[in-house]
Amino acid sequence: xxxxxxxxEIRAQExxxxxxxxxxxxxxxxxxxxxAFGFVPDLVVPLIAENLNLSRAEVHGVVTFYxxxxxxxxxxxxxxxxxxxACQSMGADKLTRYAEERLGxxxxxxxxxxxxxxxxxxxxxxxxxxxxxxxxGRLVGRLDEETIDExxxxxxx
Amino acid sequence: xxxxxxVPNDATAIACGADRVARKLNDALAARGQxxxxxxxxxxxxxxxxxxxxxxxxxxxxxxxxxxxxDVDSLVxxxxxEGKTDHPLCVxxxxxxxxxxxxxxxTFARCxxxxxxxxIEYKNLGGYRGLAKAIEIGPSATVEQVFESGLRGxxxxxxxxxxxxxxxxxxxxxxxxxxxxxxxxxxxxxADRLIMEADPFCLIEGMTIAGLAVGATKGxxxxxxxxxxxxxxxxxxxxxxxxxxxxxxxxxxxxYDFDMEMRMGAGAYVCGEETALLDSLEGKRGVVRAKPxxxxxxxxxxxxxxINNLISLATVPxxxxxxxxxxxxxxxxxxxxxxxxxxxxxxxYGGIFETAFGISLGELVNDIGGGTASGRPVxxxxxxxxxxxxxxxxxxxxxxxxxxxAAKDALIGHGGIVVFDDTVDMAHMARFAMEFCxxxxxxxxxxxxxxxxxxxxxxxxxxxxxxRDANLAILTDLCQxxxxxxxCALGGFTPYPVLSALTHFPEDFGATPKLPVxxx
Numbered sequence: 001x002x003x004x005x006x007x008x009e010i011r012a013q014e015x016x017x018x019x020x021x022x023x024x025x026x027x028x029x030x031x032x033x034x035x036a037f038g039f040v041p042d043l044v045v046p047l048i049a050e051n052l053n054l055s056r057a058e059v060h061g062v063v064t065f066y067x068x069x070x071x072x073x074x075x076x077x078x079x080x081x082x083x084x085x086a087c088q089s090m091g092a093d094k095l096t097r098y099a100e101e102r103l104g105x106x107x108x109x110x111x112x113x114x115x116x117x118x119x120x121x122x123x124x125x126x127x128x129x130x131x132x133x134x135x136x137g138r139l140v141g142r143l144d145e146e147t148i149d150e151x152x153x154x155x156x157x
Numbered sequence: 158x159x160x161x162x163x164v165p166n167d168a169t170a171i172a173c174g175a176d177r178v179a180r181k182l183n184d185a186l187a188a189r190g191q192x193x194x195x196x197x198x199x200x201x202x203x204x205x206x207x208x209x210x211x212x213x214x215x216x217x218x219x220x221x222x223x224x225x226x227x228d229v230d231s232l233v234x235x236x237x238x239e240g241k242t243d244h245p246l247c248v249x250x251x252x253x254x255x256x257x258x259x260x261x262x263x264t265f266a267r268c269x270x271x272x273x274x275x276x277i278e279y280k281n282l283g284g285y286r287g288l289a290k291a292i293e294i295g296p297s298a299t300v301e302q303v304f305e306s307g308l309r310g311x312x313x314x315x316x317x318x319x320x321x322x323x324x325x326x327x328x329x330x331x332x333x334x335x336x337x338x339x340x341x342x343x344x345x346x347x348a349d350r351l352i353m354e355a356d357p358f359c360l361i362e363g364m365t366i367a368g369l370a371v372g373a374t375k376g377x378x379x380x381x382x383x384x385x386x387x388x389x390x391x392x393x394x395x396x397x398x399x400x401x402x403x404x405x406x407x408x409x410x411x412x413y414d415f416d417m418e419m420r421m422g423a424g425a426y427v428c429g430e431e432t433a434l435l436d437s438l439e440g441k442r443g444v445v446r447a448k449p450x451x452x453x454x455x456x457x458x459x460x461x462x463x464i465n466n467l468i469s470l471a472t473v474p475x476x477x478x479x480x481x482x483x484x485x486x487x488x489x490x491x492x493x494x495x496x497x498x499x500x501x502x503x504x505x506y507g508g509i510f511e512t513a514f515g516i517s518l519g520e521l522v523n524d525i526g527g528g529t530a531s532g533r534p535v536x537x538x539x540x541x542x543x544x545x546x547x548x549x550x551x552x553x554x555x556x557x558x559x560x561x562x563a564a565k566d567a568l569i570g571h572g573g574i575v576v577f578d579d580t581v582d583m584a585h586m587a588r589f590a591m592e593f594c595x596x597x598x599x600x601x602x603x604x605x606x607x608x609x610x611x612x613x614x615x616x617x618x619x620x621x622x623x624x625r626d627a628n629l630a631i632l633t634d635l636c637q638x639x640x641x642x643x644x645c646a647l648g649g650f651t652p653y654p655v656l657s658a659l660t661h662f663p664e665d666f667g668a669t670p671k672l673p674v675x676x677x
Contacts, residue, residue: 023438023458024438024439024440026440026441027421028420031421062442065599066423066425066443067425068382068424069423084543086344086502088586089576089577089578089581090502090503090530121383122342122424122426122597123343123346123383124168124172125168125169125346125347125384126172127344127345127347127501127502128499128501128507129204130501130502134383141169141172142172
């Protein structure tokens with residue numbers, strides 16, 4: 001997975017400056033911050049608030065509302081397994097348990113060595129080639145135990 | 158022009174190896190010293206065949222699918238580059254595949270045929286004729302064409318698009334907005350994604366026509382973050398449109414201005430609800446607003462706003478091009494035109510099937526979809542996403558129509574149907590519906606926020622066999638409260654999958670329960 005930049009207030013301010021002219025700039029800024037640092041550090045919240053003339057509570061409220069925004073770094077690799085109905089109809093639950101066993105972590109956890117995070121995702125729009133997953137932003141369809149093994153192997157690289 | 162080879166640049170195709178297939182084809186061409194253009198077209202929506210490789214031949218485009226990277230060598234050996242049809246993966250002339258031939262493609266007419274980012278190919282297949290027509294007839298006649306077409310909101314609510322547009326056009330304001338809802342979060346749906354990845358100019362044209370019609374100069378597409386490829390293709394298409402005078406000042410040389418931009422959601426299902434979406438666009442928590450005021454009066458940033466589902470907007474170009482009456486002539490009852498039905502889940506032939514309203518559910522699942530992928534008997538179908546009812550096989554005669562589904566306490570929603578075989582545990586699915594609601598509730602209203610959590614707990618007791626009859630009565634009562642007391646469809650419709658599972662599959666909830674009547 002692409003390495004993220006270390007936290008830098010100067011860099012954060014650059015990102016904010018590049019987006020703050022937009023209508024409703026909060027979300028685009030948060031996405032750009034997460035893309036740069038891999039998560040939304042608490043330190044960025046007052047900075048965004050000041051730039052957009054919002055209260056810190058308002059910005060905190062937005063960060064915590066959306067599932068996508070992380071407040072802590074994820075593992076070096078992120079596997080998202082679809083948990084929605086179409087994937088369930090093709091045995092996603094069983095595959096999820098298999099992946100949990102193989103990785104030694106449960107859904108929503110990061111391995112102790114920081115190697116991999118396993119998360120549910122609710123629909124990738126690949127419902128006609130279910131079950132599906134995303135690893136480090138790459139889509140994978142028609143999952144079976146064999147492809148899960150491949151994904152697990154990928155996290156060891 | 159050299160022969161063209163097509164490998165879809167579509168999320169499903171890529172998830173099944175299309176990029177690697179394209180690379181291997183490229184290598185094979187180089188090794189043979191042959192030269193062909195590898196076009197990354199969109200998908201035709203025949204997803205069980207993806208990656209579907211096609212090649213131009215004098216007789217038409219010949220297809221091969223589903224092609225795995227490891228199949229490329231044998232395909233090349235069997236004469237893929239000459240369009241030979243001997244290989245077992247060859248599906249013959251793509252246009253003749255019954256699944257495609259039986260469809261009525263109005264909104265999806267160009268999907269899979271063209272290079273999504275080629276403006277010339279878009280225009281060659283009718284693109285920008287709708288906008289030219291709208292400019293010719295002017296704003297109010299454009300609104301009336303849409304009204305006459307009978308087009309209803311394809312997000313699920315089914316509100317007449319023409320009435321919405323009239324309201325916005327009549328609302329006094331200096332700034333109006335067009336907002337496209339591309340937060341396609343329902344499991345079993347992928348129609349919005351297909352348009353964005355296979356025919357992005359169609360959406361751009363539709364939004365431009367909407368802007369012209371109601372006097373809006375600015376549009377936003379709110380696309381979910383789970384669709385990174387859609388965002389990428391749309392952003393490129395918007396830039397191309399701008400560079401060619403199709404967005405910005407004086408679009409298509411007219412006196413009208415319109416520009417648009419993409420915005421990305423952040424994984425909140427509730428943002429598919431229109432008012433939560435507007436709050437999210439404004440940079441806030443995606444919390445549902447009470448109505449009134451309607452978004453048509455006070456929408457984005459408090460201004461009159463047309464907020465339409467992506468499919469509604471992408472259908473506007475063909476309506477303007479061919480006329481409202483042409484579109485209205487398809488369909489049944491008050492459901493006019495066509496619907497892209499998305500067949501998904503445990504089904505043999507999953508994909509998009511665009512057809513006039515009125516086709517029966519059984520025809521869709523068994524004849525078109527070919528039954529289950531597992532080969533086991535079909536047990537249930539969930540229509541309309543996580544908030545839609547589960548329909549048992551004995552209701553398969555229900556025609557695909559807003560009113561016919563409503564009469565069975567079901568909904569067509571955004572047109573997705575998810576097939577389950579006989580291994581499904583319906584009590585588990587009912588519990589999942591409640592759990593999903595508790596996970597995704599915006600928290601504004603109590604029936605949804607608290608009700609869904611109590612619903613999960615009550616279902617757990619029922620599944621464990623604790624005071625089953627008493628808890629079933631509590632669950633039914635709770636569902637009634639959520640239906641009547643929730644502010645939006647998330648809390649209001651979660652009872653549909655729960656109660657339909659309970660009504661049609663009581664055996665999964667333990668001993669045959671004596672159920673109170675589940676209907677309203």
